[in-house]
Amino acid sequence: MSEVFRSLPSVDIVLRRLGGTGEGAAPPRSVAVRATREVLATAREAVRRGELPPPPDEIERRVRRRLEEWRHPQLRRVINATGVVLHTNLGRAPLSKAALEAMLTLASGYSNLEFDLARGERGSRQSILATLLRDLLGVEGAIVVNNNASAVLLALAALARGRDVLVSRGQLVEIGGGFRIPDVLNQSGARLVEVGTTNRTYAEDYDAACTPETAAILRVHPSNFAQQGFVHQPSLVELVDIARRRNVLIIDDLGSGALLDTARYGLAHEPMVQESLAAGVDAVCFSGDKLLGGPQCGVVVGARSPVQEMRRHPLARAVRIDKASLAALEVTLRHYLWDEAEMLVPVWWMISRSLEELTTRARAWQQILLGQGVPAELLPGRSTIGGGSLPGETLPTTLVALTGTRVDVLAAALRGGSPAVAARIQDERLLIDPRTVLPEENGALVACVVAAWQQTLE
């Protein structure tokens, strides 16, 4: 046995081999030693299990690969050619250029994050955003936190802990990633009181369930599914009316929280933040990185006093927003205030592209691909919104379709490229949707497709 172990090279020998033939800057010696020790330990483990010792050049290859893995970030740019605008697995909303610049500026130096420059005193990271949201939406109060899940948790904890919260049985939803409304309520310390049935809940059901123990009515937008047929939910106006008469709060978890009307783009109407506010909701919670098109964060807007309660609650600190996200959110909201969101916020730019424009882009890609020997066809298709909003709703698009090779191999080659490309496979075809490809990604996309195609021929 020891004979076999001895055939493995020593750390010094591996290091010498690495030094001679490496490309680029050599890794620090300490790092190379660590990688080598790790690879040798794994090899010894395998030998102990009865495998043959790998030859020295194999050891060297493994060490190099380990060093490569350590050197390069594994979070990478992906071109989204799936046509799913808010692709949760691909990081949801891409940010506007201005929002990115603001992030960079704030994160690369110091800032007035919690410093009032006019008075030279300590300030609040919430105050600039609260003023901006007031100007944009006319609200008395606003607080921004880490994401919408924490916004809802904080609202319930601060406003209803130890008391009852009424929720329709049709709205006890799972958003995904383990976010289930009954569990969140439980975590907040509030008590869930279910009202109505799965398919039908009436205003009277809420009214009848109100007791002196009731703190709030929670309305949850069923973002990621649609009910059809014999269904009923009371309008927000009816719920607000009950809440006022019964002296309880009304909290609205909007999920996506659109500030622009999706119906203008041929989609179903996604509930808008402005509508909830106009109905008189006390606290409206929505996501920053869904249809708002900003960074991951959660926004709560509404009446002064519930928002104050939330700000003062100890959980507020636990779920606070970081400075880079705050910077991006501010600039994203200013795009709406300046009425330039449709062009500058990427998700709205994508949603608002016409079929003609998409066809023109697809045709241009097709021409280049054909010129490079890649047999690309054009097909009519549909893009979706995704991100748990507007389920089943689609927008017309023109797809570039690739066939005539193993499409799963082609898709894998695209994912392995730099940048990686995510595409759709349907009916033995690889489909590329221009809607979700940013204009500055045009060149890279075509180059990646050509490279991946050539790889599948090898």
Ligand SMILES: *Cc1c(COP(=O)(O)O)cnc(C)c1O
């Ligand atoms: C997406 C969603 C959430 C969670 O929002 P995140 O920003 O992802 O934390 C909560 N409620 C509803 C209704 C949603 O659609």
